Amino acid sequence: MRSFRHWTPRYVVDRTRDLLYTRRNPQAPWLTPQATQILTTMLRPGDRGMEFGSGRSTLWLAARTTHLTSVDDDARWYGKVADELRARRVGNVDHVFAARDVAAERGERSEYARTVLRFADASLDFVLVDGAYRDACALLSLAKLRPGGLLIVDNVGRFLPSASRSPEARACPRGPATPLWSVVAERIAPWRHIWTTNGVWDSAIYVKPYAAAGERG
Template identity: 60%
Template structure:
């Protein structure tokens, strides 16, 4: 049975605030408002990026950086976003379909997660992890980030421990959600971090040294 215990007055206020932000800026990615503002300031026209999970972020990023690789696991959604990119004449996106065809514990063997492995090391300025097999995607992407590159993990509170008030979050006593997340945390734990929360979910941005 679904739990509604997290529907506190504070949570309702947070939900209203994020709905207002999305209504006022319908083109913004489905990240926290603070994360969107940070990325808007940090991204450069000649940056190269990779995103796992496509959607509003695909067009938004394509308009801000030089080249984007985008990996999507839903065929219908891939077709829809492909049409949108064509209609907007955004030809700087290498848009790939890779099905979510393995269980989570075998996600490291999936075409989806392993698609990043063909990219040269230190070739990316941005990696956005917001799709399937997020622990393995993040793990494989770390060597591909150039120094100063940004690793963005959406819904990070579901996977890595924090003190956030967002519901369904992992606390410090819970530790990382999977062994792969533990491996990722052992590497990025010392990186400069911008952890953002809207009270509904969290988005973390890690800056590679």
């Protein structure tokens, strides 16, 4: 049975603000407003990056960077985004379809997650994880980010523990959601990060350090 215990007065306010923001900003990516604003200042026109999970973020990122590789696992959604990219004549996106081909716990072997292995180590300026096999995608992306590069994880509260007020947040005693998320958490522990919430869900931005000490990529 579905629980409505999170429908507190504060959550109702947060949810209403989120709906209003979405209505007023129909082209904004499905990240928290704060994360979107931060990325507006951190992304640069010469950046090259990748996203797992295409959608509104695809057009948004493509407009602000020189090249984007975007992978999706849903054929119908992939076609919809592809049509929009063609209609808008967006030429700097490599749009890839990769179906879910293995079980969730074997995500490191999936064609979807392994799309990032096309890139040389330390060659990407950002990776947005917002699709399937998120733990595997995050883990395989670490070495591909250059020093100073950004790992952006949407709905991060589902996977990594925090003190966030969002209803999907994992309490700190629970630890990371999967063994792979535990590995990711250990490896990005030295990274600077910005955790954002709108009270409904969370988005986090992790910055890969320039110093190699304590970071195994």
